[in-house]
């Protein structure tokens with residue numbers, strides 16, 4: 001009999017509990033403090049409290065294809081206020097990784113493309129020149145939006161808030177940065 005994805009990879013809550021920061025997910029008492037603290041909860045498909053309940057209920061696909069984790073602003077309010085010391089922010093980032101790894105990311109988020117464009121630039125030229133980075137990002141996602149952003153880009157350039165010249169990392173810094181990205185990839189990151 002063919003094994004299901006959940007049998008191959010384990011339950012979602014089991015996977016989360018094995019990642020650093022996710023160990024205490026089963027201790028959630030569903031108090032809702034995280035959702036009440038979250039500045040982006042009203043834009044999420046499922047609030048942080050509900051996302052944890054769904055993960056524990058085995059709703060893998062619904063959790064991983066939602067937009068919730070992609071709207072996490074890493075403000076850590078939920079994490080510092082959780083009465084059970086659950087690291088919800090870390091869980092949000094772990095869900096991003098699982099979502100990309102299983103190729104079920106919400107079509108409404110462009111963040112995975114931005115992450116990938118960023119690491120591709122660092123790998124290929126050892127820096128992230130802002131104008132080229134943004135041009136590539138918009139070409140990959142929404143070329144028409146790139147046209148609309150031209151006035152803002154021009155304003156940023158003329159006010160010195162963005163530089164055409166790429167600021168290269170020093171060789172040792174570049175080596176270390178690539179090592180971090182390699183390790184992230186090895187651990188299942190984007």
Ligand code: SF4
Nearest residue numbers: 028029031032034082
């Ligand atoms: S604040 Fe902590 S215990 Fe309360 S619902 Fe959120 S994760 Fe669960």
Ligand code: SF4
Nearest residue numbers: 038072073075076078
């Ligand atoms: S860290 Fe993320 S999930 Fe937690 S309150 Fe901030 S935005 Fe919401």
